Amino acid sequence: MQLVRQNEEYAARRKNQARVLVAVLSLAAIASGCASGGDSDDVRPAHGQQPLKAPPARALDSYAQKLATAQVARALAAKRWGLAKTPLAAPPPPRTKPRITTRKGFEVKGQASLPPVFTTIPTKEKVVFLTIDDGAEKDPALLKMMSELKLPYTAFLSDYLVKEDYAYFKKMQGRGVSLNNHTLNHRYLPGLSYDKQRREICGMQDTIEKHYGKRPELFRPPYGNYNQDTLRAAKSCGVKAVPLWASEAFADHMEWREWDRDLHPGDIILTHFRGRADWKGTMPDMIRRVMKTVTDKGYAVAKLEDYL
Structure with a gap:
């Protein structure tokens, strides 16, 4: 019985997380519409960007609120400055920096x-x-x-x-x-x-x-x-x-x-x-x-x- 209750509680938490994330994305879409007349492409992750990962459930409400606020603020700033679309959010910096070498044809001796x-x-x-x-x-x-x-x-x-x-x-x-x-x-x-x-x-x-x-x-x-x-x-x-x-x-x-x-x-x-x-x-x-x-x-x- 205890195992059943744990499974039910886990499922409930997952459903709640999903509802909050949907709300966050909806707010971002609304903000994008405010900035550019309703173009649903205005706020979206760049191609190749990692999917959004939620923090632990106990911190989810604060996380969602901060994310939604930031998206709305950026969309409104884009409108204020006359941008056609809200700039896309960059992914997190790489944990391991790429190896930088001289471009072919740009070398000098030594x-x-x-x-x-x-x-x-x-x-x-x-x-x-x-x-x-x-x-x-x-x-x-x-x-x-x-x-x-x-x-x-x-x-x-x-x-x-x-x-x-x-x-x-x-x-x-x-x-x-x-x-x-x-x-x-x-x-x-x-x-x-x-x-x-x-x-x-x-x-x-x-x-x-x-x-x-x-x-x-x-x-x-x-x-x-x-x-x-x-x-x-x-x-x-x-x-x-x-x-x-x-x-x-x-x-x-x-x-x-x-x-x-x-x-x-x-x-x-x-x-x-x-x-x-x-x-x-x-x-x-x-x-x-x-x-x-x-x-x-x-x-x-x-x-x-x-x-x-």
């Missing part, structure tokens, strides 16, 4: 001992990574938009632009954004001697440490151009990896490196801190453009550093 150069992170998850370069446009709306949408991104900064307003990027760092090295003066590095390249790279390491408290481990050479001296200098300055990009986002269009002009799991997207003075739109316009592309193709934006 590459095996130098920081890897890559455009894509090895992963089967439908995630991409958003990176923003330079530092010319310092739009407060970008900080607010990305925080409200909970969209991760990584910055690569050049001091000749950042020094106009170090505080802007300090606010960005305070919102969880990693600030990385894009040299002091954004010069064409292969045209410089090893010593001059090292001053450009190590000098920016020093600047970021001085103003933001940490020497970055990621470096992106200006224009994506580098040679063996560039990678040697970067390594000597404490750089561990050199992410380039697979596609580039503008306020009014996307540009592609790959032949199929498409996104792929783990692709790195490049864009810039720019505004109407440089392109046809604002930073929020650019985010709307890139997120439409990313979400329409079934991808979520994940944090680059979580995979390195």
Whole structure:
């Protein structure tokens, strides 16, 4: 009899869990409808994302409430910022980081001992990574938009632009954004001697440490151009990896490196801190453009550093 009662109690708990999870998903769907006029595809897991796993039954009510609240808040933020669809939620970071190697054709002599150069992170998850370069446009709306949408991104900064307003990027760092090295003066590095390249790279390491408290481990050479001296200098300055990009986002269009002009799991997207003075739109316009592309193709934006 005791075994029968235990089985009945277990079955009852399972039914209750199922009802709560259905309620959570219903709330998420309602939030998605609020954000985009009722499109049922607005809030959904990315392809390949692990199914939702509930915690123990005693914590389920709190878990469900937090999940539903987060989904509703993101959907409402998407509507507020004019996104066509609510961004997809990224899966949890991998427990084991993928092994990063230099992309074929991007090697230099002695590459095996130098920081890897890559455009894509090895992963089967439908995630991409958003990176923003330079530092010319310092739009407060970008900080607010990305925080409200909970969209991760990584910055690569050049001091000749950042020094106009170090505080802007300090606010960005305070919102969880990693600030990385894009040299002091954004010069064409292969045209410089090893010593001059090292001053450009190590000098920016020093600047970021001085103003933001940490020497970055990621470096992106200006224009994506580098040679063996560039990678040697970067390594000597404490750089561990050199992410380039697979596609580039503008306020009014996307540009592609790959032949199929498409996104792929783990692709790195490049864009810039720019505004109407440089392109046809604002930073929020650019985010709307890139997120439409990313979400329409079934991808979520994940944090680059979580995979390195």
